[in-house]
Amino acid sequence: MNYIFYKYQGTGNDFVMIDNRDLHFPKNDTKLVEKLCDRRFGIGADGLILLENDPSTDFRMVYYNSDGNESSMCGNGGRCLVAFAKQLGIIDNETTFIATDGLHYATINEEGIVSLQMKDVDEVQEHGNHVFLNTGSPHHVQMVEDLHIFDVQNEGAKIRYGALYGKAGSNVNFVSQTGENTFRLRTYERGVEGETLSCGTGATAVAIAMKSTGKTDSSLIELQVEGGILEVSFVEKNGFFTHVFLKGPANFVFKGVVSVG
Incomplete structure (x- = not known):
């Protein structure tokens, strides 16, 4: 079987995109998804995204981690899917679409900068040395020293697989502050089971966590990820975060045909 695919990346978080409006892709074939995402035996990506029809919005987003399993919301993947739809x-320059965590609104400009509205956040759990919140996906946020040499792979795995989050686990973000409203982060992503160059829901979680814990007073926060720069903005009132937007580049890389048999 041959599949036409498109490769996109958003600040280094890369995805295989497939137009599945005719429902030709075998959605329950986790081994196929895993193979397509494999960087040695497949196309190579942090995840695979299907664009499908939806009766009430412009399209539906179906997201799979690179391990082949359908997963929770992916912010950078959502931004890249908007660019793919364009x-x-x-779509033209704005859209609404449905994802696993509900309705999303987004805009895209001529330079390929996508601003994606994320879900509202009504609970930020502070636990001494870390914060936990859900921005469409669950995220552990922890401040660390010497982030540039921090062992994200091993320390992230300890938390992801530890007793703190049970069988489901959590994404894990390690953070350092670089300015009044700027932060650097590195993320261990569940499903990828390793560090990625960027995580959109993670950047969103970090921005909200830094505001919630008083590390910044700003409602517009710049996040330096390993693959570039993202911006997160929001409106906060009494610990409730609304109008949450994740903004950054979403770039087409290449198009191809892969044969699987």
Whole structure:
């Protein structure tokens, strides 16, 4: 079987995109998804995203981690899917679409900068040396020293697989402050089971966590990830975060055909 695919990346977080409006892709074939995402035996990506029809919005987002399993919301993947929808001619410069965590609104400019509205956050759990919150996916946020040499792989795995979050686990973000409203972060992503160059829901979680814990007074926060720069903005009132937007580049890399048999 041959599949036409498109490769996109958002600040180094890369995805295989497939136009599945005709439902030709075998959605329950986790081994196929895993193979396509494999960086040695497949196309190579942090995840695979299907664009499908939706009766009440412009399209539906179906997201799989690179381990082949369908997963929770992916912020950078959502931004890249908006760029993909524009390339396909489904949308122009703004859109609404449905994902696993509900309805999303987004805009895209001519330079490929996508601003994606994320879910509201009504609970930020502070636990001494870390914060936990859900921004469409669960995120552990922890401040550390010497982030540039921090062992994200091993320390992230300890938390992800530890007793703190049970069988489901959590994404894990390690953070350092670089300015009044700027932070650097590195993320261990569940499903990828390793560090990625960027995580959109993670950047969103870090921005909200830093505001909630008083590390910044700003409602517009710049996040330096390993693959570039993201911006997160929000409106906060009494610990409730609304109008949460994740903004950054979403770039087309290449298009191809992969044969699987």
